[in-house]
Amino acid sequence: MPADLAVRALCAEARLGPKPGLVDHRGRGAHDDMDLALMLASAEALRPVFRSLALAARRMPVGVALRVELGRLGRAGEQVMLKVTRGVNTHRGALWALGLLVAGAATAGAEREAVGRAARLAAIPDGDIPVSHGERVRRRFRVGGARAEAAAGFPHVVEVALPRLRAGRAAGLAEDVARLDALLAVMSLLDDTCVLHRGGLEGLRVVRRGAARVLAEGGAGTDRGRAALLELDGRLRAARLSPGGSGDLLAAGLFLDLVPWPGSVAGADPGVVSCRR
Ligand SMILES: CC(C)(COP(=O)(O)OP(=O)(O)OC[C@H]1O[C@@H](n2cnc3c(N)ncnc32)[C@H](O[C@H]2O[C@H](COP(=O)(O)OP(=O)(O)OP(=O)(O)O)[C@@H](O)[C@H]2O)[C@@H]1O)[C@@H](O)C(=O)NCCC(=O)NCCS
Numbered sequence: 001m002p003a004d005l006a007v008r009a010l011c012a013e014a015r016l017g018p019k020p021g022l023v024d025h026r027g028r029g030a031h032d033d034m035d036l037a038l039m040l041a042s043a044e045a046l047r048p049v050f051r052s053l054a055l056a057a058r059r060m061p062v063g064v065a066l067r068v069e070l071g072r073l074g075r076a077g078e079q080v081m082l083k084v085t086r087g088v089n090t091h092r093g094a095l096w097a098l099g100l101l102v103a104g105a106a107t108a109g110a111e112r113e114a115v116g117r118a119a120r121l122a123a124i125p126d127g128d129i130p131v132s133h134g135e136r137v138r139r140r141f142r143v144g145g146a147r148a149e150a151a152a153g154f155p156h157v158v159e160v161a162l163p164r165l166r167a168g169r170a171a172g173l174a175e176d177v178a179r180l181d182a183l184l185a186v187m188s189l190l191d192d193t194c195v196l197h198r199g200g201l202e203g204l205r206v207v208r209r210g211a212a213r214v215l216a217e218g219g220a221g222t223d224r225g226r227a228a229l230l231e232l233d234g235r236l237r238a239a240r241l242s243p244g245g246s247g248d249l250l251a252a253g254l255f256l257d258l259v260p261w262p263g264s265v266a267g268a269d270p271g272v273v274s275c276r277r
């Protein structure tokens, strides 16, 4: 079940819009090689991968052996994604974050426990550090990136995206507006290696300040906030700046929000996040 919720969260994130610089129902955002259909196909292709990650987590306790197995399954999952997308990196970061959270949620009884397990797994060295854009960017700009975010217990999910999403709902905002504001809150704070790789520190500043400005103008649900959001979207598309890491962490938050933890009140209306819509 966590695997299906992970796919639903990915589809909900992909469909949400207007998202600055990211693929959504309107188009390709800052990417020239992705569109919504590709994102949805990629999400669907990851369903068996998430299932195998959850199964492994049910078979083994949190520890080195499980970490090694998740690394093996995760890398195989990246190849599944690349085959479906013909080489486009749609969801590598999302597979990492959601894969760990699916593994954590597979045996947990509460959100905090799931995140704690995922963080402990992320902190175990895997021994196979890829030579990626991310690795080069993390060294050059001395930022933690996706690995550090996970090992720290996903602070931008737990302390930024989820509180903003839930506060927005509690204030009566429409679901898509609450989700967009949650995304903007993450964008305003995250050291996104996807942005740093494409635009350096100046690009990161544009993304962070732009997102903070949309929220300061009232958020995605107000006229002024929406105008600032669309202006930011234009800037990011023109500069090819994609806040992909923030998109991944919003999906991670939507996943945690969808899991029907025993004793908790269900978050989003599941109908809103169906992939078939
Ligand atoms: C540990 C890994 C995450 C290693 O990956 P990497 O060394 O690349 O690490 P990072 O750069 O730190 O992050 C990887 C992706 O995570 C997203 N991200 C970025 N910043 C953050 C952040 N601060 N917190 C969380 N997540 C973050 C981001 O993903 C998005 O961008 C990707 C698209 O980028 P794009 O530039 O368009 O495409 P490229 O092909 O890379 O470049 P172009 O040529 O097109 O310009 C897309 O995936 C978005 O989702 C970062 O890219 C991990 O991957 C790893 O070790 N995996 C091994 C398997 C494993 O152990 N799995 C365990 C459980 S599944």
Ligand SMILES: Nc1ncnc2[nH]cnc12
Pocket: 013, 014, 021, 022, 023, 024, 029, 031, 034, 039, 090, 094, 242, 243, 244, 245, 246, 247, 248
């Ligand atoms: N909607 C999206 N568009 C492009 N890259 C992303 N990474 C995560 N979500 C994304």
